[in-house]
Structure formats: C-alpha cells, structure tokens
Amino acid sequence: MLVGQVLILDFSMVSPSQCEEGPSQPKENNKRKFTKESNTSFKVMSLNFKKRTHLLHKPDLQGVVVADSTTYPTVCLREDSADNEYAFHIMHDLNHQNILSLKLLCDNKLSKDPTSVATFVEPYDGLLWSMVAGDQFADKCDHIPSPELQNYLSQIAEGIDFLRKNNLYHGDLSWDTTLYHGSTVKLAGFKSKESVMTKEEAQWYDWTCYLAMLKYVSESALALSTSDRNYFCGDLDSLINMLQTLDRTSLSTIKDTVFEHIFFWKLPRRLKFFAHTISLKLKDARFRNELSKSAIRGKSWNVNCSPEFKGLLKRMNNYQEAQRQNSRKDKKGKATKNKNEAYDGDSLNDYVRVICGACTHWRQLQAAASDVYVVQKDPQEPCCTATI
Incomplete structure (x- = not known):
C-alpha cells in the first residue's frame, strides 16, 4: 500500500493514519531491544516525512547522508508483530537479488503509535x-x-x-x-x-x-x-x-x-524442439501412426483455426509451392517425386509438419510475410507456435 510516499507492506499491521506525522513519543525507561539480525551500520539522525527525506549517519562515511524515499523507502511496522523478527532476519541477513533487502531499522518517533518501528528497505516500484x-x-x-x-x-x-x-x-x-x-x-x-x-x-x-x-x-x-x-x-x-x-x-x-x-522454455529451445526433435520423429512410422490417432487437433484444422494461423499457413503453402517448382526436375532433366505436397487439413501429420516447418524456416517466412497478423504480432519473434 502506498500512502503519500510512505510505504506500508501487507505484513504491516499499521493503518495509514498511524504513519502520519505526529508528536514524538516519550522515551521509556527500558530500551527497545532488537535482535542482532536487525542491527545495521546506519543511524537515523532525523526524519522529515513532509519532505520525504531522512538524515542518515553511516560510520564509514564522513558526516551524514540525506536519503529521500526513492533511496531508502520507508516501511512502517508494528514492533510487537510476531513476524517482525523472522522478516528482519531474512531481509537483513540474506543477500539475494529477489529478496527485498532491509537497509535500516529504527524507532519510528514520528508515528502516533508508540510500538511502531520504521524500516528502510531497498527501492522498489510496486x-x-x-x-x-x-x-x-x-x-x-x-x-x-x-x-x-x-x-x-x-x-x-x-x-x-x-x-x-x-x-x-x-x-x-x-x-x-x-x-x-x-x-x-x-x-x-x-x-x-x-x-x-x-x-x-x-x-x-x-x-x-x-x-x-x-x-x-x-x-x-x-x-x-x-x-x-x-x-x-x-x-x-x-x-x-x-x-x-x-x-x-x-x-x-x-x-x-x-x-x-x-x-x-525460451524461444531457441522451442524452435529446436520442433525443428529438430519432432521433425526427426516424423520419419518414424510408429510415431506417425500414433499421431494420426491422437486428439491434438480436430479435422479440417486448416479451416477451424485463428486468422493468425491461416496467414501462417498461406505463407507455408507458398513456400511449399516454391520448393515444388525448384524440384520438378533433377539435374538430368527427369521428373522427380514431389516431396513437398500441399498440406492436408485432415491430416494430423501435416498439422505437425506445418508447425515444424514454420519453426525451421521462421525467419524466411517472417521476411516474406504480408499478412497483417503474422507481421504485426511481433517483429522480432515468430508466431508459429502460438494461437493455432
């Protein structure tokens, strides 16, 4: 929760009004004791919640440092919360980029709640x-x-x-x-x-x-x-x-x-899976037989599909036609067997061939594509494995 520039996390039991500026609380005879996990090399000299700045003293620095709320955001906590010690231990003692780091801990003398403590954590956006x-x-x-x-x-x-x-x-x-x-x-x-x-x-x-x-x-x-x-x-x-x-x-x-x-899986692994692993599997008669009996897609998959996939299929068929034209005859001028037949919308083997072929040649398809869905979805990455 964001109150002005004073940040209150869900693990806090402090209401927003308790973080407003208020009179300093009288010091008690017995000092509040914090666990060793809470000790820091910083010392708060003064706090100004209106200006959102804090004068901090660090022993290894000369003088004091003025830190605004973007440098060390303020988090108000109840000192008597049962979870504080555990949270302080994690946030102060552990060093990991994905754990919010506790930089500073002190009595929150500006709070209306005498049991409130102010902690200063590393910056975060929300x-x-x-x-x-x-x-x-x-x-x-x-x-x-x-x-x-x-x-x-x-x-x-x-x-x-x-x-x-x-x-x-x-x-x-x-x-x-x-x-x-x-x-x-x-x-x-x-x-x-x-x-x-x-x-x-x-x-x-x-x-x-x-x-x-x-x-x-x-x-x-x-x-x-x-x-x-x-x-x-x-x-x-x-x-x-x-x-x-x-x-x-x-x-x-x-x-x-x-x-x-x-x-x-990242893009390179997805492409490799279809372009290499599955493409090789399609040469196995047993795999093709199991695939033809599977329920990965219904019949007429070339009709009952998204506009994006229709645009992709059009590019794939054009590519296949170009391949057929280039392989009509061998070097001696004899007719050759056509291995680049048009994709059959009732064949699940052909459905998988489309996906594998799109992943294998996605750069060529992308460069030649004029279909608005294929081009504009993402100019950097292929759409061949998406909504189909």
Whole structure:
C-alpha cells in the first residue's frame, strides 16, 4: 500500500493514519531491544516525512547522508508483530537479488503509535501483479506466458528455492506480497509458520502458494477471454497439473523440475524442439501412426483455426509451392517425386509438419510475410507456435 510516499507492506499491521506525522513519543525507561539480525551500520539522525527525506549517519562515511524515499523507502511496522523478527532476519541477513533487502531499522518517533518501528528497505516500484494484470500475462499472440511473466515466475521460483537452501521459507507468498524494481522481482511479506507447521511443511507451503499464483493467472485469463479473443493456457495449465502431482519429497529438486517444463522454455529451445526433435520423429512410422490417432487437433484444422494461423499457413503453402517448382526436375532433366505436397487439413501429420516447418524456416517466412497478423504480432519473434 502506498500512502503519500510512505510505504506500508501487507505484513504491516499499521493503518495509514498511524504513519502520519505526529508528536514524538516519550522515551521509556527500558530500551527497545532488537535482535542482532536487525542491527545495521546506519543511524537515523532525523526524519522529515513532509519532505520525504531522512538524515542518515553511516560510520564509514564522513558526516551524514540525506536519503529521500526513492533511496531508502520507508516501511512502517508494528514492533510487537510476531513476524517482525523472522522478516528482519531474512531481509537483513540474506543477500539475494529477489529478496527485498532491509537497509535500516529504527524507532519510528514520528508515528502516533508508540510500538511502531520504521524500516528502510531497498527501492522498489510496486506490486508485481500490476505488471502482469490485464492482458500483460500473454504474449502478442495471446499465448500464456508472455516473456515478462515467464521471467517473473522464474525469479519467484529462484527466490523461494534460495530461502529453502538457507533453511528458511517465505510463509505468505502471493501476488500481494511480491514486489518489483525495474525487471527484478522482490519477495517481501515474510511470515513465521513455526507455530502451525514444521519447517519442511512451511517450505512446501511456499510451493503450494506458488501454485495458487499460477492458478490465479489461469483464472484471470479465463475471465478476460471473449469470443474474439481467447487466451491459450495450455502450457500454463500443464504446469499447474504437473505441480499438483508432486509432494514434499521433491523439495530439493522441484525448482529444476519446474524449469524443465515447456512453460519456461525460451524461444531457441522451442524452435529446436520442433525443428529438430519432432521433425526427426516424423520419419518414424510408429510415431506417425500414433499421431494420426491422437486428439491434438480436430479435422479440417486448416479451416477451424485463428486468422493468425491461416496467414501462417498461406505463407507455408507458398513456400511449399516454391520448393515444388525448384524440384520438378533433377539435374538430368527427369521428373522427380514431389516431396513437398500441399498440406492436408485432415491430416494430423501435416498439422505437425506445418508447425515444424514454420519453426525451421521462421525467419524466411517472417521476411516474406504480408499478412497483417503474422507481421504485426511481433517483429522480432515468430508466431508459429502460438494461437493455432
């Protein structure tokens, strides 16, 4: 939550009014004790919430440093929150690009709440979901994931796996506790679960929360789909189904298992899979026989398809025709057997041939394409494996 320039995370129990400027609280006889994880080399000299600046003193620097809210954003927390110590430990002691870093901790003397503490964290831009909400979770062919969503979910997985390797866990992972700065994910909102579950159970709970985040994307895509625009969730739903088959015994390998899923394949790997792996498989009679009996697509796939795919198929048939013209005769002028026949809309083997051929020759197809859907979807990447 953003109140002026004072930032209040979901793991805070402080209301916005408690972060307004107020009279200094009288000092108590017994000093507040913070854990060693909370100690920093900074010391707050003064705070000015109106100007959004803080005078900070650092022993290894001469004098003081004036830090504005973009340098060290202010996060108000209740000192008596049971989750503070655990959150402070993670944010201050661990060093990872996907974990929000705690830079400074002090009594919040300007708060009306005497139990409030002010923490200063590394800069961040906002909640991550704001970067993928709407239709931003899909690419320009309405295929989920978009490169951005794929990148964000990859970073989240890296973050929770890093916590596990340090014998820790997140405890409250969700879209509402995940921040970003630029293109970097920042996990925040850590909560202790020791009173309700074992550490291993809490680490597995993180992946359960990760699964819930994936489901939320799928549900959002379904809610936004219309008769004119239908998001392809095949890879996403496949990843969800795979995660649902795993259990706690896979904790040490789950990140690698997740990253091997097609959902996280980058463009070069996708192209290689179709252009090489599947193309070679098509030479196997047994594979072609199994493919012809499968239900990957209905009959007349060249008619019952999206405008994007029709444009692609047109380019592919033109390419095939050019190949036929070039191979009509061999070097001796004799007629040769035509290996580049037109694609049959009732053949699933030909359907897969189209995909493999498009991935193999996508640069040539892109250069020759005049179809608005093929050209304008993305000038840098092919649309050959998207909405078909």
